[in-house]
Amino acid sequence: xxxxxxxxxxxxxxxxxxxxTLRDDQLxxxxxxxxxxxxxxxxxxxGGFVDxxxxxxxxxxxxxxxxxxxxGVYLEQLYTFGKPGRDPRERIIxxxxxxxxxxxALAPVAGSDAAEVAWFTLDALPALAFDHADVxxxxxxxxxxxxxxxxxxxxxxxxxxxxGELQKVYEIIRGEALDKRNFRKHILSLGVLAETGEERxxxxxxxxxxYRLAHPGAVQYIK
Amino acid sequence: xxxxxxxxxxxxxxxxxxxxTLRDDQLxxxxxxxxxxxxxxxxxxxGGFVDxxxxxxxxxxxxxxxxxxxxGVYLEQLYTFGKPGRDPRERIIxxxxxxxxxxxALAPVAGSDAAEVAWFTLDALPALAFDHADVxxxxxxxxxxxxxxxxxxxxxxxxxxxxGELQKVYEIIRGEALDKRNFRKHILSLGVLAETGEERxxxxxxxxxxYRLAHPGAVQYIK
DNA sequence: ACAAAAGTGTTCTCGATACACCCATGC
DNA sequence: GCATGGGTGTATCGAGAACACTTTTGT
Numbered sequence: 001x002x003x004x005x006x007x008x009x010x011x012x013x014x015x016x017x018x019x020x021t022l023r024d025d026q027l028x029x030x031x032x033x034x035x036x037x038x039x040x041x042x043x044x045x046x047g048g049f050v051d052x053x054x055x056x057x058x059x060x061x062x063x064x065x066x067x068x069x070x071x072g073v074y075l076e077q078l079y080t081f082g083k084p085g086r087d088p089r090e091r092i093i094x095x096x097x098x099x100x101x102x103x104x105a106l107a108p109v110a111g112s113d114a115a116e117v118a119w120f121t122l123d124a125l126p127a128l129a130f131d132h133a134d135v136x137x138x139x140x141x142x143x144x145x146x147x148x149x150x151x152x153x154x155x156x157x158x159x160x161x162x163x164g165e166l167q168k169v170y171e172i173i174r175g176e177a178l179d180k181r182n183f184r185k186h187i188l189s190l191g192v193l194a195e196t197g198e199e200r201x202x203x204x205x206x207x208x209x210x211y212r213l214a215h216p217g218a219v220q221y222i223k
Numbered sequence: 224x225x226x227x228x229x230x231x232x233x234x235x236x237x238x239x240x241x242x243x244t245l246r247d248d249q250l251x252x253x254x255x256x257x258x259x260x261x262x263x264x265x266x267x268x269x270g271g272f273v274d275x276x277x278x279x280x281x282x283x284x285x286x287x288x289x290x291x292x293x294x295g296v297y298l299e300q301l302y303t304f305g306k307p308g309r310d311p312r313e314r315i316i317x318x319x320x321x322x323x324x325x326x327x328a329l330a331p332v333a334g335s336d337a338a339e340v341a342w343f344t345l346d347a348l349p350a351l352a353f354d355h356a357d358v359x360x361x362x363x364x365x366x367x368x369x370x371x372x373x374x375x376x377x378x379x380x381x382x383x384x385x386x387g388e389l390q391k392v393y394e395i396i397r398g399e400a401l402d403k404r405n406f407r408k409h410i411l412s413l414g415v416l417a418e419t420g421e422e423r424x425x426x427x428x429x430x431x432x433x434y435r436l437a438h439p440g441a442v443q444y445i446k
Numbered sequence: 447a448c449a450a451a452a453g454t455g456t457t458c459t460c461g462a463t464a465c466a467c468c469c470a471t472g473c
Numbered sequence: 474g475c476a477t478g479g480g481t482g483t484a485t486c487g488a489g490a491a492c493a494c495t496t497t498t499g500t
Binding site: 179181182185186189201203204205206207 | 461462463464465469470471472473
Binding site: 162163164180181184185202203204205206207208209 | 476477478479480481482
């Protein structure tokens with residue numbers, strides 16, 4: 001019944017994922033309601049135990065898929081939380097990741113360990129299991145900081161997007177309105193965007209040019 | 224003989240520490256020569272297994288002290304490495320830290336698992352055990368990046384220092400000479416320094432004013 | 447006296463900011 | 474025709490970069 005034995009005590013290792021998206025002009029995070037103890041019935045970040053032959057990032061992606069059905073997000077390691085006592089069962093060290101995806105691409109469904117899955121805005125979080133409130137706070141700080149010197153923001157828009165949509169991302173994460181002309185001048189001067197040649201009409205107004213990343217793939221450092 | 228048993232496989236968790244200092248106008252890192260297998264006789268970062276009731280940061284400080292005799296460094300979590308197979312014995316997940324200290328404060332002595340302790344400059348590293356070369360490279364990148372937007376650099380000078388010494392730190396990590404007047408203007412404009420009122424004479428030339436951090440303690444974000 | 451680092455201001459350039467109007471579409 | 478977001482240029486300000494000489498000490 002307990003066949004995995006070691007000469008020295010081993011902690012358990014999990015990954016937890018803070019998946020952010022923009023929904024209704026608000027930065028939101030995906031939480032699951034725990035089906036099992038500890039913290040049964042509490043809201044928590046998706047996550048779970050690392051398999052023996054799986055790297056940490058794969059574990060994060062797998063747990064996110066298993067518990068919420070979501071795949072194809074941008075994922076980045078955030079911090080490792082390992083204070084003794086953060087889990088009442090045993091010593092658990094959690095490698096936290098944060099993830100980004102455009103809301104339209106997501107259709108979360110509760111799976112396996114999750115009794116329920118839901119989006120929460122960051123100013124209206126429920127009581128959270130474990131130290132997940134700390135994880136979310138750190139993730140939000142990191143996201144805000146990286147806006148200024150990387151292309152993380154593009155993780156929150158679809159693969160083609162208008163400058164208006166992109167500006168919205170910056171405004172919401174920074175929590176302040178930006179000047180449209182200055183924003184466009186700045187973002188275009190980075191040289192990471194390319195026009196697709198297409199347009200998109202988002203409402204009863206003039207259609208907007210669509211852009212894409214000139215070199216899609218990894219998040220780049222800018223400036 | 225193997226009394227620690229679990230229902231599911233548990234990886235081992237270690238911390239590894241990349242301790243940087245400035246020595247001879249070169250950025251150097253402290254390595255130990257491994258006394259035991261695996262990689263017996265190879266150079267490696269100091270580090271070791273997390274104790275059951277110890278937080279990760281305490282583990283890093285303890286391992287550094289046990290293996291090198293060094294205490295009192297600035298320490299910051301870097302990244303967690305967890306690819307299966309990175310240790311030939313068993314699955315080991317390593318939480319890597321980087322540390323900074325002024326060279327004068329350090330007198331490393333080989334202890335416990337270390338057959339030898341030595342400083343290496345970053346452009347003349349020996350073959351390294353495990354994936355420690357990756358850890359060092361990442362640590363160096365992080366250090367360079369944080370120079371620009373934080374007060375990490377102060378971790379490499381003593382608690383009182385001259386502007387010339389501080390400039391040296393920036394120059395060596397950035398790998399380029401800086402203009403003295405611009406550097407002083409910039410660093411003083413940050414408002415994080417205070418004059419001690421004392422002077423220090425480092426050679427056959429005019430003595431330099433000594434400064435200290437106005438609010439010592441945590442590394443601050445600047446700019 | 448001379449070698450060596452400390453200390454000190456001004457000019458220029460470029461990126462960041464502030465700011466207002468016409469355009470294309472849906473209703 | 475009117476409401477809505479898309480799209481555009483110019484003037485100002487401030488931070489960063491370039492640049493050279495005097496001061497103080499040890500030998």
